[in-house]
Amino acid sequence: MxxxxxxxxxxxxCAGVERAIRTVEEALKAYGPGKIWVLHEIVHNRHVVEDLRSQGVSFADSLDEVPDGAVLIFSAHGVSLEVEEQARSRDFKVIDATCPVVSAIHRKLNRAGAQGLAAVVIGHQGHQEVIGTVGQYQGDSGRVHVILTPEDVEKLSLGAGDKIFVTQTTLSVDETAETVKALRARYPEIEGPRKDNTCxxxxxxxxxxxxxxxxxxxxxxxxxxxxxxxxxxxxxxxxxxxxxxxxxxxxxxxxxxxxxxxxxxxxxxxxxxxxxxxxxxxxxxxxxxxxxxxxxxxxxxxxxxxxxxx
Ligand code: SF4
Known part of the structure; x- marks a missing residue:
């Protein structure tokens, strides 16, 4: 039996999570306990967060909670342009532990905004990564749309002109396949993610x-x-x-x-x-x-x- x-x-x-945790550990070695603040959970795992907290790392939900002079680390999920700017305008030493895969998606949204292209993010509204990604769009935020299902595609009205889409990294290619299919059927000209924009x-x-x-x-x-x-x-x-x-x-x-x-x-x-x-x-x-x-x-x-x- x-x-x-x-x-x-x-x-x-994964490599992105290991890198984020190692970043906090290296910062701890360099600055010592009590000085390191991480914006949001460094990665979404209770054991990892509790372990780092026990070594003297603090976690904040917003920049308002972080004291001047702190070493501030952005989590693996990334942050919006607004948060980046606010953080850099304060008296912080900023270290960016955003996963490089997420950063590549950020750059894509960034460029799309600068070029005035409409952008679609396939992901979960309210997830930290999606908030950060949407917030990386430069310019009129009304031109970025978060969708998840093929039904959501029906509700979009993107109009003529160039457009792109990206996907949240915690969704696999398989999971987004139906939504991508519906998106391409409705907007054949839409530009999809390159290989380095998927996880x-x-x-x-x-x-x-x-x-x-x-x-x-x-x-x-x-x-x-x-x-x-x-x-x-x-x-x-x-x-x-x-x-x-x-x-x-x-x-x-x-x-x-x-x-x-x-x-x-x-x-x-x-x-x-x-x-x-x-x-x-x-x-x-x-x-x-x-x-x-x-x-x-x-x-x-x-x-x-x-x-x-x-
Ligand atoms: S994007 Fe992929 S590699 Fe990066 S942290 Fe997320 S799951 Fe890991």
């Missing part, structure tokens, strides 16, 4: 979870509830026909979930640390798992250099 555990090789922290890490993690779902009764995703990419992984598993849960760590595992299962899949969102995954595997082995089998291949992901902190 018992169950086997399938562990996705393609899981957990390969997101796609690879979703593909791996789809594979797990086809082989498992239950798929456990390590990640925080406010992590968009982790929630997407849970949804991908559910769409693939498996039960799926999103948990911060092993303390949330309910033994009842494991009654009558033959195979349990495990993966982790792009902001979840590997030690959380290992904690989950250990608990599953205690609860009747008899082996851990790593599945799928591991892509050699890009590495992003940490920005200068001094």
């Amino acid at each position: 018992g169950f086997k555990i399938l562990l996705a090789r393609e899981r957990g922290m 390969r890490a997101t796609q690879l993690r979703q593909d791996a979870v789809k594979d797990l779902a086809s082989q498992c009764d239950l798929v456990i995703i390590a990640g925080s509830r406010n992590s968009s990419n982790s929630r997407r992984l849970m949804e991908v598993a559910q769409k693939g026909g498996a039960r799926s849960v999103l948990i911060d760590d092993e303390s949330e595992i309910d033994q009842n979930w494991l009654a009558d299962v033959e195979a349990v899949g495990v993966s982790a969102g792009a902001s979840a640390p590997e030690y959380v995954v290992q904690g989950i595997l250990k608990r599953l082995l205690e609860y009747g798992g008899h082996e851990v089998i790593e599945t799928g291949s591991k892509d050699s992901e890009r590495k992003f250099p940490v920005p200068e902190v001094k």
Whole structure:
């Protein structure tokens, strides 16, 4: 009896998240505890944020909370032009830990605004990354539109003239496919994202979870509830026909979930640390798992250099 555990090789922290966390760690080394402030959560993971907080890093929801003289770090999700300008006008040492993939999208929106092109952002209204991306459009903000579904495309009225679209990085190419199709059907001239404006890490993690779902009764995703990419992984598993849960760590595992299962899949969102995954595997082995089998291949992901902190 018992169950086997399938562990996705393609899981957990991506290059952008690792870079953001390393940026805060380097800043801590350079400036010491008590001086570092991060605007918003550096990445959407409770363990990462609590760990950095315990080392003397502060997190703020707005610039008003940050004292003069602070070292201010922008999170991996990026910020709007307005926030950038406000921050640089204050007495802060600003360090930008925005993921380079997100920064490339920012530059695209920036240029579109400067050229007066209409822009469409496919993503979740209100997500920090989307707020930052929309806020990177220079000029009339009425020319940037946030949509998510093919139905939203029907409601757009972009008029004649050039236009572009980009997608939120926590959505995979698969997820946005229907919306992109509807957008291109309605506006054949619209210019889509280049390869460097989409996130390969997101796609690879979703593909791996789809594979797990086809082989498992239950798929456990390590990640925080406010992590968009982790929630997407849970949804991908559910769409693939498996039960799926999103948990911060092993303390949330309910033994009842494991009654009558033959195979349990495990993966982790792009902001979840590997030690959380290992904690989950250990608990599953205690609860009747008899082996851990790593599945799928591991892509050699890009590495992003940490920005200068001094
Ligand atoms: S998921 Fe992609 S865009 Fe987001 S931080 Fe990671 S590498 Fe960057």
